[in-house]
Amino acid sequence: MPERSDGVSISVTVNGRRHQAEIEARLLLVDFIRENLNLTGTHIGCDTSFCGACTVLLNGSSVKSCTVLAVHAAGGEVTTVEGLAKDGELHPIQQAFKDHYALQCGYCTPGLLMSTCHLLARNPNPTEKDIRKAIAGNCCRCTGYQNIYDAIADAAARVSAARAAGTHGGRAAASAEAR
């Protein structure tokens, strides 16, 4: 085994801002986000691709960033939970989670928010079954999930309304959908 992984130069757009970095090839996307960019909203839970706390959007699709090498984001776009609120205004999905008390400790919440982004960009009117399937890869050990389902169902309505009005939240969902 070599002593060090090769250095690789990558260019990645994270939450709309372009970053150029020299990284070790073995660096995981979640560590690039948290350690190199200091965006610590993306959490490491199980670190084994199970819990989904590290979920981010890579080129518009949800991925577990603990199971993606940062080099695979080269030339791509990443959206983390920090990319949702605009000008101090919560994204409608975040507001719905807040209003429905869809979190207790909050550790899993960034991942659930990003999984919800992925779902609503592709399916603006999800059924309860669609919602259950969409967050099957995100574990919450506090809430028992009911409030999360309620929040996502409500978020769907809010994002659709925002999309119709062309306001914040609608645009974010539409840009993810465009991929």
Add this chain to the structure above:
Amino acid sequence: MHPGPFRYHRAASLEEAAVMLQQLGEDARPLAGGQSLVPLMKLRLAGPTDLVDLAFVPGLSYVRHEDDGGEIRFGALTRHAEIADSGAAARFPILHDCAAGIGDVQVRNRGTIGGSVAEADPSGDWAPVLLTHVTEIRCVGPGGERTVALRDFILDAYTTALGPGELVREIVMRAPPHEDGERIGGAYIAAKRCAQVYATASAAVRLTLAGDVCRDVAIYLGAVALTPVEVTAAAEALRGRALTRETIEAAADAARSGGDPQPDMRGSAEYKCALATALVKRAIEIAARRARGEQVEVSHEYA
């Protein structure tokens, strides 16, 4: 956790990757979607000296199917989520059963069909499904291209016919030969504890019906042996007979002894055999309903 250090090589084409892998030797590994290899490397269960990255090879992500539905071709780097959303999956529901239930959403957004087939995990979902049809693996290696039937491709657990440096380029699936007026239906059901884990047991069924008579059938079990198991005794219980409750139950019963499951955290051997029986029965029923034109939604089930 981090993967151990490795040398990183970005391939521009499969041909280049094949040459790289051959030159680097057997401690080099190809990397596709990484949904199995990256966790294995983090847990230090895999420690390749070199990774040959296929992720930036263009032109390998597609699902093509002819209008008559005769042949479907999957590029090796096609992600499970793309297959689930494809026209081919709408046309052949057994593909949707499989693709839309592998892992969870995030895994389906990264994992590839070529990576899954080449890994040959005993609990992998694609192999039992593809084996119920006529499936060939188009490979590219340092010496050129060749085509291997899937049934000759999977040799053992985690072991395929791929030689040094050889890679999967394309997976070609065809409906088995059938007469005009005969109708084909398929179904795949995998039972697992939750989204993220492999199946405890799975069953894939493809029926060719002539009226109410089962003219031809293929039944495969997954996750209950080192490789997918063709349950020929179950197929014989149906072939040439009308599909009735009795013949379906006889086929399902015959599937009970088809596998050779190991007891583990997913369940005892007896439990897995009983589960396989139940899955075969349901998969036959759903395949038959689909062959008759009914829309039936089924996917992986959590228990």
